[in-house]
Amino acid sequence: MEKSSRTLGESWVRLEEGLAQTFLALTVAVVFLGGVARFLGRPLDWAMDLATFAFAWCVFLSADMALRKDRHLAVELLVRRLSPQKQQVLLMLNLVLIAFFLVLLFYFSLQMAYLTRFRSFQGIPGFSYTWVTLSVSAGSLLLLATTLGRLKRAYRAWRGFGCS
Secondary structure, three states: OHHHHHHHHHHHHHHHHHHHHHHHHHHHHHHHHHHHHHHOOOOOOOHHHHHHHHHHHHHHHHHHHHHHOOOOOOOOOOHHHOOHHHHHHHHHHHHHHHHHHHHHHHHHHHHHHHHOOOOEOOOOOOOEOHHHHHHHHHHHHHHHHHHHHHHHHHHHHHHHOOOO
16 A cells, blocks of 8 residues: 555656646746747737746745755754754754644635636636636645655654654
């Protein structure tokens, strides 16, 4: 059973990375196309709206990828001076605060998605702005799952020091 869950997790990570790359490429392509079309005197009304949609999804998917790979900015000048046990405690406290923030972000982003359900893009009639605001909800859930996984590993490491 663990083999299938690991495969599912790896598949999910590959899907997330593929979607982030696709949204980034779409953002770049649409902005470039929009610029060329404007230069030629035939602006694309929908270009910036589609680029905004793709960029929002790219940002939140990429934030989770960066967190999973521990690539977010960290200031460790003071933390490195602490003992390994205290570093683990500080890490766990930080992860709990991040998890709390992400729960709030998820809650309020769902409210915002509901409020924007009838708002459509100016350049793309019929395409609800909710799809952009849902990127915050999806991203916060992905980040929360990654944060809880990191918290679990940090707790195990702390327990490995013989602390309780």
